[in-house]
Amino acid sequence: MQRPPVEPVKSLYVHVPFCAQKCSYCAFYSEASNGETINAYVDALVCELELVAQDCRPETIFFGGGTPSLLNLRQWEKILRAMQRLGLTERAQEWTVECNPATVSDEKARMLRDFGVNRVSMGVQSLDEQLLDRLGRVHSREMVFKSFDILRQAGFGNINIDLMFAIPGQTLEVWRETLREALELGSEHLSSYEVIYEEDTALYAQLQAGEFAVDEDLACAMYEELVTSSTQAGFTQYEVANFARRRPGESDADLPARVCRHNVNYWRGGSFYGLGPSATSYVRGERTKNVANTRFYCERLAGGQRPIESREALGPLARAGETAAFGLRMPRGWGFDEFRRITGFEMQEEWRQEMNDLEARGWGRISNQRFQLTDHGLRFADAAAELFLRT
Numbered sequence: 001m002q003r004p005p006v007e008p009v010k011s012l013y014v015h016v017p018f019c020a021q022k023c024s025y026c027a028f029y030s031e032a033s034n035g036e037t038i039n040a041y042v043d044a045l046v047c048e049l050e051l052v053a054q055d056c057r058p059e060t061i062f063f064g065g066g067t068p069s070l071l072n073l074r075q076w077e078k079i080l081r082a083m084q085r086l087g088l089t090e091r092a093q094e095w096t097v098e099c100n101p102a103t104v105s106d107e108k109a110r111m112l113r114d115f116g117v118n119r120v121s122m123g124v125q126s127l128d129e130q131l132l133d134r135l136g137r138v139h140s141r142e143m144v145f146k147s148f149d150i151l152r153q154a155g156f157g158n159i160n161i162d163l164m165f166a167i168p169g170q171t172l173e174v175w176r177e178t179l180r181e182a183l184e185l186g187s188e189h190l191s192s193y194e195v196i197y198e199e200d201t202a203l204y205a206q207l208q209a210g211e212f213a214v215d216e217d218l219a220c221a222m223y224e225e226l227v228t229s230s231t232q233a234g235f236t237q238y239e240v241a242n243f244a245r246r247r248p249g250e251s252d253a254d255l256p257a258r259v260c261r262h263n264v265n266y267w268r269g270g271s272f273y274g275l276g277p278s279a280t281s282y283v284r285g286e287r288t289k290n291v292a293n294t295r296f297y298c299e300r301l302a303g304g305q306r307p308i309e310s311r312e313a314l315g316p317l318a319r320a321g322e323t324a325a326f327g328l329r330m331p332r333g334w335g336f337d338e339f340r341r342i343t344g345f346e347m348q349e350e351w352r353q354e355m356n357d358l359e360a361r362g363w364g365r366i367s368n369q370r371f372q373l374t375d376h377g378l379r380f381a382d383a384a385a386e387l388f389l390r391t
Helices: 035-055 073-085 106-115 129-135 141-153 172-184 202-208 216-232 261-267 294-302 316-327 336-343 349-360 381-389
Strands: 009-016 056-065 094-099 119-125 159-165 189-194 235-239 242-245 273-275 280-283 286-290 308-313 364-366 370-373
Touching (some): 009 261, 035 056, 035 073, 035 273, 073 106, 106 141, 119 129, 141 159, 159 172, 159 216, 172 216, 189 216, 216 235, 235 261, 261 316, 316 336, 349 364, 349 381
Parallel strands (some): 009 056, 009 273, 119 159, 159 189
Antiparallel strands (some): 189 242, 235 242, 273 280, 286 308
16 A cells, blocks of 8 residues: 655745844854855755755745844855755745844845745844843844835835843833834734843843843733734734734634744644754654754765754654644634644643643633633743643
8 A cells, every 4th residue: 555645844944043243132053154154054055955855845934043134145146046946935935034134235135035035024122222232233223214114125015023022121111112113114024022031141141140130020011012002003913922914804713814824834833844053843743953053064964964963753642732832822722623633633631631720720711612822821821831741
């Protein structure tokens, strides 16, 4: 009996590990930009693209970092032409590149758009100059407005603005003003994240040294302001920290068309290839992680090898538990029929007990067809997810 053909992976992530300087909150793998190192990385990335191309026909592509927009025109052209040659752009319906406002130019924006990139995620973080300095950002507030205009003129009709709240020294009044100005830009998408104090970051060291204290009540007030202001501005919240504008005539029963489909694939337990130093892949139940060292990454690929550092095969129940956990980040939660269709599992008895506990705490809501977090519970989505990951 013949096995059914394996469907190619439909999502592709590419990690570009270079920055002008390290931001004080960032725990992602990145390093200072260097022309020779970036050229070697580009060559290695093309090799890695060639190694996965037969099993990858992405409908969503996401270049993250680091600062992908730091690459120069020649480096970008080499990557983009390789992707075209390998057939990796033929089916792409959503193709995102993260940009820092300090590294957006007319030529670069037009090149990306001409090759098929149709979505830009701009790392604004704040529109307050003092807070930008505190975070170690290399752009100014004026660069944000200028870069936004450049992207519009280049033909980008789907732009995301990234913001951060609960930054040390940020007041509720400053946050409201940042939200007001950001929303007035008229972007199609908004992402906003609370500062997380990761070890091996400058902000974590400052916190440990007692230079400031975390104010949970203020962080909660800022999150509530985010949801209220974004909703009033016409955005739909479709994940804890992600908001998208609906197109005219879209049904409220469906996800907005302008959601980040790449991220929705993560939250719904879909497979994806992750390329570049430190990138993680999740393909048909196996999670792999690339080596978090650009030199080793380049050396492995120069020898014709995937630069994989670790592998973990997840059993069906563990995969279903992860899918349940990450899916809770979306306000619609999980329809039981949808969960069964995606994972092949009914909701386990242990999970139902966790759902009952979350409902009793006021964090969750159970119906005959669905489990979802409440508006209050979404604020604590990570804690809720842990309950499903540990069973």
